Structure formats: C-alpha cells, structure tokens
Amino acid sequence: MAISYRIPCVIWLYDDAFDELCSLFAKHPTVVDEVAFFADPTHHFYRDIDEMKSEAQILAERIDTLHMIGVKSVGINILTTIGHGSEAEPWQAQMPFTAFTGFDGSIDLGTACVNAEGYTEYLAEKYTIYASAHPDFIWVDDDLRMHHHNASADGCACDTCVAKFGAKYGTSFTRESLRKAISDKSDPIWRQRWSENISDLIDGVLALIKRTVHAVDPSIKLGFMTSGMDFNVYNTNDFPRWFKTLGATKARPGGGFYDDSMPAGFFNKMFDMATQNEYYPSFVTDRQYEMENFPYFTLSKSRHILEMESLAAYACGLNGIAYNLVSNAPHQHEKNLAMIERASGAWKRICDFSKGFKNVGLYPAYNRFFGVRRSCDDTDWFTENMSPLSETYTFAKMGIPISTNPNGDAPALLTGNLVEGFTKQELTDILARGAYMDGYALVCIEKMGLGHLCGAKAVATDETRVREVFTDDELNGEYAGYIRDSYHMGFSSRYVLEPLSKDTRVLADMTSIYGDYIGPCQTAYRNELGGLVVVSGYNPWRYTWSIEKRAQLLNIFEHMTPEGLPVYIEDCLAVVPFARMSADKRNMALTLMSATLDSTEEFDVVLRVKGIPHIYCVADNGEAIEMQAQYTKNGVKVRVPNIAPYDKFIILASEKPL
Numbered sequence: 001m002a003i004s005y006r007i008p009c010v011i012w013l014y015d016d017a018f019d020e021l022c023s024l025f026a027k028h029p030t031v032v033d034e035v036a037f038f039a040d041p042t043h044h045f046y047r048d049i050d051e052m053k054s055e056a057q058i059l060a061e062r063i064d065t066l067h068m069i070g071v072k073s074v075g076i077n078i079l080t081t082i083g084h085g086s087e088a089e090p091w092q093a094q095m096p097f098t099a100f101t102g103f104d105g106s107i108d109l110g111t112a113c114v115n116a117e118g119y120t121e122y123l124a125e126k127y128t129i130y131a132s133a134h135p136d137f138i139w140v141d142d143d144l145r146m147h148h149h150n151a152s153a154d155g156c157a158c159d160t161c162v163a164k165f166g167a168k169y170g171t172s173f174t175r176e177s178l179r180k181a182i183s184d185k186s187d188p189i190w191r192q193r194w195s196e197n198i199s200d201l202i203d204g205v206l207a208l209i210k211r212t213v214h215a216v217d218p219s220i221k222l223g224f225m226t227s228g229m230d231f232n233v234y235n236t237n238d239f240p241r242w243f244k245t246l247g248a249t250k251a252r253p254g255g256g257f258y259d260d261s262m263p264a265g266f267f268n269k270m271f272d273m274a275t276q277n278e279y280y281p282s283f284v285t286d287r288q289y290e291m292e293n294f295p296y297f298t299l300s301k302s303r304h305i306l307e308m309e310s311l312a313a314y315a316c317g318l319n320g321i322a323y324n325l326v327s328n329a330p331h332q333h334e335k336n337l338a339m340i341e342r343a344s345g346a347w348k349r350i351c352d353f354s355k356g357f358k359n360v361g362l363y364p365a366y367n368r369f370f371g372v373r374r375s376c377d378d379t380d381w382f383t384e385n386m387s388p389l390s391e392t393y394t395f396a397k398m399g400i401p402i403s404t405n406p407n408g409d410a411p412a413l414l415t416g417n418l419v420e421g422f423t424k425q426e427l428t429d430i431l432a433r434g435a436y437m438d439g440y441a442l443v444c445i446e447k448m449g450l451g452h453l454c455g456a457k458a459v460a461t462d463e464t465r466v467r468e469v470f471t472d473d474e475l476n477g478e479y480a481g482y483i484r485d486s487y488h489m490g491f492s493s494r495y496v497l498e499p500l501s502k503d504t505r506v507l508a509d510m511t512s513i514y515g516d517y518i519g520p521c522q523t524a525y526r527n528e529l530g531g532l533v534v535v536s537g538y539n540p541w542r543y544t545w546s547i548e549k550r551a552q553l554l555n556i557f558e559h560m561t562p563e564g565l566p567v568y569i570e571d572c573l574a575v576v577p578f579a580r581m582s583a584d585k586r587n588m589a590l591t592l593m594s595a596t597l598d599s600t601e602e603f604d605v606v607l608r609v610k611g612i613p614h615i616y617c618v619a620d621n622g623e624a625i626e627m628q629a630q631y632t633k634n635g636v637k638v639r640v641p642n643i644a645p646y647d648k649f650i651i652l653a654s655e656k657p658l
Contacts, residue, residue, distance in 0.1 A: 001351040002320035003340060004034035004288055006077055008296075009041045010328040012062050013055070021330040026069055028337040031344055034073040035066055036139055036322070039130055043143065044110040045083025046095040046122075052129050060133040075137035075221075076130050081123065081205065083111035084143040085150040097122075098160060102152030103179045103382050111149045113156045114201050115164055123205070124212045131216035138213055140246065142225040142254040144205060146198045147234035154234050154382050165197055183380035188372065191381050195372045198235040199242075206246040214247075223250025223286070229275045229366060229389075237368050240281045250286040252322055253277055257309070258293055259300040263646055264595045266309045267397060267576055268390045274316040274359060274404040275366065275389075288320035289313035296327040303339045304646065308593060310340070311648055314347045315578035315591035316404075317359055345622030346650060353652055354589035357580035358408065360566040361401030362557060364392040365412040365430060370421030375447075387416025387440070391541035397595045398550050399569040400557065401577045409433055411532075411560040414441040415541070424448050432529035434560035439495025439537035454533045455504040455525020456497040461518065466494060468508045468521055468538040470548070475507055475524060475555045479548040485513070486543035495537030497523045507552070510538055524556070532560045547572045568606040568635065575600060575643065585610045586655040592640065593648045600643040606635040609653045616658055618650035624658040627651075 005025075011017040025032045037059055040047065063074045082100065087110040097116035100108045112119050130138060147154050155161070157175050166172040173181065181190040206224070213220050224246055229237060243251065253276035257269040277287055291309060293300035301309075310321050323340075326333050366389050367373075379385055392413040396402040403410055411434035419427060419441050427445065431453045437445075442458040445451055465487070472480040496510060496519035508522035521538040534556050544553065550572050558564050567577045567590060574596035580589045588609050594600060612631050615638055616624040630637040636653060643649050652658065 001314070001348050002033045002286060002288060003031050003344065004036060004320060004322045005032065005326060006036045006038060006322055006324040007326060008038050008328070009055075011326065011330060012037050013058065017328060017330065018062060021326070022065065022069055024330045024334060024337065025066070025071065027334070028341050029070050031337060031340045032071055034075070035071055036075050036077040036137075037062060038077050038079050040079035042087050042092075043080055043084040044087040044089070044092050045080045045112045046093050048093050049125060049129070052126060056129045056133045059130070059135070063133060063135055073136045075135040075139065076133065077139040077141060078127070078130065079141050079143070081140055081144045081209070082114060083108070086110050098158050100149055100152050100156045101158040101161075102155045103157045103175060105175070106152045108149045108152045111143075111152070113158050113161060114205055115156070115158075115160045120208060124208060127209055127212040128216055131213045131220060134217055135220060137221040137223060137250060139223040139225060139250065139252070140206070140209060140248075142227050144202060145227050145235065146201065165194070168197070169193065179380065179382065183376050183382065185376045192372045195234075195236050199238045202235070203238075203242055203245050206242055210245065210247050221250060222246050222248045223252065224248045225252040225254055225290070226276050228253075228255045228272045229279070229368065234371055236372060237279065239276075239279045243281050243284055249284055250288070251277075251280050251284045252288045252290050253318075254290065256292075256294075260302055260305040263305055264397065266305065266312065267595060268393050270309075270312045270316055271364070271390070271393050271396070271402060271404055273313065273318065277317055278404050278406060279368065286320060287318045288322040289318045290322050290324055292324040294324070296325065298327065298332050303336060306336060307339055307343050308646055308648060311343070311347060311591060312578060312593060314350045315580070315589070317354075317580060319351050343620050346618050346620050349618050349622040349624065349652075350589055350591065350650065353587075353654070354580040357582050357587070357589060359403040359405050360408065360579050360581045361403035361410060361577070362395065362436075363403055363405065363408060363410045363412045364389050365414050365422070365435075366406070366418060367421030367426070370418060374417060374420040385417065387418050389415060389418060391415055394541055394544065395553065396576045397574055398545065398553070399573050399575045399577060400553065401565060401567045401579050403579075411435055411557065414438070414445075416440045417444050419444045424450065428453070428529070431527060431533055432531045434531040434533065436534045436536070436540070436556065436560070438540045439497070439535065440493055442495070442497075442535050452500060453527040453529065453531070454535055455501050455527065456499055456520075456523040456535050458495040458497060458535070458537060461494050461496050461510075463494060463510070463512070463518055465513050466510050466518060466538070467513060469511050470508050470552065471506050473505050473507050473524070475505070475559065476552050477555060479551060482548040484538075484543070484546065484549055486539045495521065497521060497535055497537050499523060501525065507534070508538065534560075564608050564635070566608045568608070569603065571603045573600050573603060574598070577605075581609070586613065588651075588653040590651040590653070591648060592643060592651070594643045594646050597645045599645060600640075602642060603640050604637050605640055605651070606637050607651070607653050608635045611655055613653040613655050614657050616652045616654065618652060624652060
C-alpha cells in the first residue's frame, strides 16, 4: 500500500515553502511513502527549454533532500505531454508548431498536435531534462488523450493529421469529408480506423517517452494516468497496449470529485475508478487513487470525507492514494496527515487481506469498444450520445452490491445504447447469465436480433404523467398494488412492453395518474439459455428509493443470481456495500459506507461466503476484532452496529483465524 503526495510548483520552487513541507512530512513519516513533484505550473504545453533545465536542477536537489529525511520514493509528475485547454496567455511562450484542432475547426492554443513538425523533438528534450534529475519515477498525466481539450472536443483534425490519416489508407480527405465518413450510419469502418489511428498516436508518444527516459536512466519507473471509461466515446482506451508500450508499472485512474457540497458524489467516482482499474494489465502493480480538491482550497473537502473517500478507494481494489491536496501553505495540512496516520491502519488491513480478490456484485455492463461500435442513427459520431453508466450506481446507494469486474459471472445492468458496445455473442453471453435493463437497451438489443432472449418488445409511448403499478407476481412479495409515481413529465423515455411469450411475467403495469391502464411496463422472462431477464420501461434507475421498490429489486436480483447476491441487506438503508471476494468464495472483505445524513441503527447483513469463516470487524488502527455471527443455509449473518452519517463499518470473513 502506497500513500503518495503530489506537490505543486508553488511549493518546491521556493525554499521557505519547501522547508515547511519537509517539516510537515518529518512529523508524519509513517504515512509518507512517496512524493511526486509537478513539473509544470499550468496545463499550457509549450515552455522555455532553459527554464525547464533550471527547474530540473532544483528538482534534483529536492529529490535528494526528501530521500535524506526518509521518503522512500520521490519522483516527477509531467503535467503536460500534449497540453490541455487554451491556457495560452500572452506572458507564456507560444507554441512554434501546430496546435490541437477539432473537427469543427476550433483550436486549443495550449495543446499540441502530436503530428506537428518539431513536436517529437521538443517532447524528447523535455522528458530528457526531467529524467536527468534522476527521480525514482515519472508520471505521464491524463492530458495525453485526443478528446475533451476544452475548445477542441475531438481531434486532432488539423490539415497534417487529416492528410496523414488518408495516406495511411491510400485515399484523401478534407476535414469535412472525413467527419462525414466517420459518421456514416451504414458502415463503421472509418470510425474504427480513426479510433485505431488515435490509439496508434498515443502509443507512439508513450514509446517515445519510454525510450527517452530510459536512455537517461533505465531504473526510472514509469506511470500513466488514464481517463474515465465513460469519458470515452472517442477513443478505445487501449490500456493493455499503452501500459506495455510505456513499460509502466504505476497507474492512476482519472475522474472528478473535487468538493463535498454533494458528499455522495464520491461513490460515483469510486465506481468509475474501479472500472478503469479492471482494464489495467496485471503487471501494473501500483494503482493509485487520485484524491483531489481542485483548485486546492483547504475547505473544499472535510477531513471526514477525505477519510471515507480514501477508504472506499482501497475497498474497491486500488492499493494506493495520490493526495493532490497540498496547496501553497503546507502547514495547513497538518490535520489531514494526522487523519491519514490515524485511519491508515484499517486501509492497510483491507489491502493486505483482499490482495488478489475480485469485486463482486451486479455488473454495470460496459465495453471499451462502445465508441467504435455504437450506431449513428440519431446524430453524427462527434456528438456525444452515451447513456450514462453512472445511472446504475444508484442501486449501490440502496445497499445492493455493484461490481465493475467484466469477467465475473454476475447478472448485468444494461443501460440504454451502451449495449451497442458489445458484439452479438458477447451480449448473448450476458443475457444467458441474467440482466436488468431499461426500455431503450431492449430497443438496441432488438436491433441486434436478440429480443427473443428478453421476452418482450419495447414500444415507446408519448404518455406523460404516468405511474408504475405492481402486479401480484410473487417477485413483488407483499407489495402487490404498490404505485410508484416518479412524476414523468416528458423528461425521460417511457416504454410499454409487449410480452413475446406466455412465460413472460408482468411485474408492473403503466397507468395514467387517474388509473387508466396503458400496458405492461416491467417484465421478467427466463430465457432458453437460463438467464432471467427483467426489462423496466418505467424510470428504472431514478426515484427507486422506496421500501417497496427496493424490496422488489432485491427479489429480482436474488432470483437472477444462482447463489444469491454476495451481500444481502434486507433493511431499507442507504448503505453502500463494497465487497471483494477470493476466487474460492471462502473469504470476503466488506466495507459498508453510509450514504446519508441519517444514522443506520443496528441492522443485519448476510455474506454469501462458503464454509464457516471467522468474522472480524476492523478498527482504525487495523486491529481485527472477532465478532459473533450466525451460520445459516442462506449465508453468514452478521449484526452491524449503528453506522453514523457518512461513516463506515468494515467486516472481514476469513476461512483462517487472523
């Protein structure tokens, strides 16, 4: 487990601030495993070479100083490898080569085109300068991407890039004709080629970085910060290829949660981070969560949320934290480091115990090839049209376990057009193990010729102000007749579901607010492959926070999963379960986190682990304290004490005594 700190230029450039930082770290040596110095003050790519050389000399001294006071690993974080945004202020050096250009012709003056004449030579010189400071490692930041660069969302589509791409395939394009070809509704070949071209360009830059750095010092470790998987309509995030090319053993998944004005927001970020983590190759052993309160104001996040966010990162499978919090007054972070010192014992216990375990729970289905495979029926390819994966995360906040592991055997949550990212065979395999989906996902599945595996046909309706009414199907339990009114007023899609088989069960009907029958809106069907498929045409992801709806969902997911959900909480509570399980299902690390301002009071949780494991709770200092448990045919039942608002309780189920 690594606890790291990312330090801005405004601290390491100046002796007084740096001395203050050293004093802070000296007080808390047990929680300072690694320090990364930012090499750039802004996201503007181009800087004066002599200025960087001068700063690299200072960095070399800073690195030596931190080593002398006991910091084991000290490195450099290159903030700009191509740049990000249009931070080209008059006082900054202007790029002497072509800027990043979007398909709409917009230009980011602070971001470089990687095909530009002179770019490769300049970048090699930059990395040579910082490698010559002999850091233990160098991070490549997440600006190395070909999308979401402020003014120019997608690129680079400058004249050089367009010409080189055309020549690669023996043809020629203008920017406009290439955009049209990529957005062809009948043939995805050009968007596939364009995405491959993007991957090639990124791979080429990473190859250059590795050659350059290791030519100076082959002992320098390399790391790469990635972008969110749902931030990925444009390129395919080919992490296995890119990390291999860079020779990177360090990874940092990217995503944003910058202040705690909406404290539950970090749960969404956590699942985004976990999704990226699942795609990293196995040789990447150092996986650090980025803890950030951009733009770095002390009161942006409470220490309590910092603690919960840190714990959640370890609970979902990362093994380090990169704290990007320290502003230009290091002494203000004394209490943050004291918190880390107090709480990190529990984090280490989770990391050590669950090493090699996998996240378990329902799988929010996502495929990194979505951007290549998605249809362009309604718009061109450059207009983002992606159903939000995060919609499914609401179930986790209702106490239903979510897993980002794409290789597990759990039922899937299928969201809108995200199903277009899968091949027909991949989708068939998903439907064979069970799935819960919305109406538009079913529409997309029908287009792929797999509607028969879902047991219903989706028909969009223009009806507004409609309600969902539970039928007397056994999956609704005691709540037959329950009415869920999420006040549909035209802001979300609604689907009536026409059963395709006599075996299709209707779980809910759609009615008007006056009770007029419109048609079925939720169905369940056990298909020929054995999978239970449930389709919800009425607001499946939002406004589901009622006792009745939650009870129905629990029944559905219990029936979908042969051995039941890996974690079962019967009480209606806003508690997020982060569960990691060993391959033999005999060990589990379970972190329960409150997602509300209410205390939970005592409640029971059932762990579906095999055998008769020892049950422990974990104290902040990492001590494992044995607990009483009931061993039943339905699983191991544990009584959980009251969890305070936005607080936690950690349970370890171990086949061996700890």
